[in-house]
Amino acid sequence: MTHTPRGFDPNDSYDAPTTQYPRAADRTSGSAGEGATTGSQAGPDLVAPDAATGVEAPRAETPGTPVPAPEARQVTRAGMVWAAVACALVVLILLIAFILQNQEYVQVKFFGLTGSVPLGIALFIAAVGGGVLVAIAGAARIIQLRLAAHRQRAGRQSGAVARTR
Known part of the structure; x- marks a missing residue:
């Protein structure tokens, strides 16, 4: 039996690209079985693991705020x-x-x-x-x-x- 390929849907969890830092909407919504946390479980300064990769990413204060980049090394x-x-x-x-x-x-x-x-x-x-x-x-x-x-x-x-x- 052959499988017919389907179109790419970014909202489909099987088609969505996995990134190190999940989108803000993915971090604050979803069921507990998927590993997503709600805003009441972790504060804006706390770290929550990403459901897909298991990598802990710092949370942004608001959904639109990007995660700050690590500081550049200072040459002494x-x-x-x-x-x-x-x-x-x-x-x-x-x-x-x-x-x-x-x-x-x-x-x-x-x-x-x-x-x-x-x-x-x-x-x-x-x-x-x-x-x-x-x-x-x-x-x-x-x-x-x-x-x-x-x-x-x-x-x-x-x-x-x-x-x-």
Whole structure:
């Protein structure tokens, strides 16, 4: 025997989509056998389980009021420092593994100086030297921009003093 499909009816309990938060009308009406509660059984601040999912949802004060969303997490300086330290530790662990796996000695020549150093250490020193050069260039640009901003502020202040006299 075949079953003839029927149209979707949102008022039919078999067709209604199940959600985590039931509609206000569903929470305040219905028979006790369905698991719905009436307004006299639970106050507006109390929690009542949803009949379909069993998830407890906070009740709204009136049927038209939506359930408030959970508060967003607040980003703190301590949290940012913790995340930065955790990332730095991961990078350091990877760096130590790299240095330990590359301990073959290589001949290094720099401006007439000659020496023998493990490959991992030589690459680490080269990377740190490159970082120092980038930091020096960045610091020079920041100082240049701060001086330009200071000159602009000083020019505006002297112009304002001249206008008031």
